[in-house]
Amino acid sequence: xxxxxxxxxxxxxxxxxxxxxxxxxxxxxxxxxxxxxxxxxxxxxxxxxxxxxxxxxxxxxxxxxxxxxxxxxxxxxxxxxxxxxxxxxxxxxxxxxxxxxxxxxxxxxxxx
Amino acid sequence: xxxxxxxxxxxxxxxxxxxxxxxxxxxxxxxxxxxxxxxxxxxxxxxxxxxxxxxxxxxxxxxxxxxxxxxxxxxxxxxxxxxxxxxxxxxxxxxxxxxxxxxxxxxxxxxxx
Numbered sequence: 537x538x539x540x541x542x543x544x545x546x547x548x549x550x551x552x553x554x555x556x557x558x559x560x561x562x563x564x565x566x567x568x569x570x571x572x573x574x575x576x577x578x579x580x581x582x583x584x585x586x587x588x589x590x591x592x593x594x595x596x597x598x599x600x601x602x603x604x605x606x607x608x609x610x611x612x613x614x615x616x617x618x619x620x621x622x623x624x625x626x627x628x629x630x631x632x633x634x635x636x637x638x639x640x641x642x643x644x645x646x647x648x
Numbered sequence: 649x650x651x652x653x654x655x656x657x658x659x660x661x662x663x664x665x666x667x668x669x670x671x672x673x674x675x676x677x678x679x680x681x682x683x684x685x686x687x688x689x690x691x692x693x694x695x696x697x698x699x700x701x702x703x704x705x706x707x708x709x710x711x712x713x714x715x716x717x718x719x720x721x722x723x724x725x726x727x728x729x730x731x732x733x734x735x736x737x738x739x740x741x742x743x744x745x746x747x748x749x750x751x752x753x754x755x756x757x758x759x760x761x
Contacts, residue, residue: 540690545688567747568747569747571749573752578754579736579738579754579755579757580738580752580753580754580755581691581738581740581752582752583749583750583751583752586747586749588747627690627691631747631748632747634679634696634698634744634745635681635693635696635706636691636693636750638690638691638692639690640688640689640690641689641690
């Protein structure tokens with residue numbers, strides 16, 4: 537069975553702080569993909585990134601960066617110099633068998 | 649603009665009534681999905697369809713039904729057999745395959761009174 541754990545239920549930071557959201561996964565598949573989604577207060581999930589299990593290179597996109605470590609089954613997400621607009625629920629997800637398994641999400645609040 | 653439409657945004661029904669939530673996409677995606685989200689919970693898969701006229705149960709299909717008669721449409725019916733139907737429902741679509749990202753609609757918040 538697949539499982540995604542986001543241990544941080546809520547995180548609160550002050551604007552311009554860096555923040556890391558943790559994601560740990562379990563799977564028996566040798567080929568899989570990991571995802572991050574953002575859910576702003578409007579409710580719609582916004583796709584942020586997809587990484588495959590064979591590519592452990594870190595990825596950076598603007599203020600966002602992702603650290604994938606297969607040895608610890610983790611796919612952590614860091615926001616550098618956070619902004620109020622980053623306030624949202626963030627979900628980590630794992631692919632397998634034609635569907636995604638989601639973690640319970642981390643509510644990030646960035647205060648001015 | 650290509651995207652996924654879910655209507656209405658808010659829906660109220662009396663207990664014991666069936667209700668159908670609509671989901672339409674013009675992304676030309678073959679695969680479509682329905683999820684349920686409860687406060688503090690992740691997304692749980694209700695039903696999914698990889699191709700027209702075919703669909704499979706997800707993790708929490710009891711009390712729900714779907715149809716997939718057209719590529720663009722994947723309506724979800726919440727039946728009176730669903731014991732706790734009040735929730736936020738999200739529809740998604742993707743190109744078919746085991747590992748493709750899904751794109752989501754704006755969601756429908758269903759409240760059963």
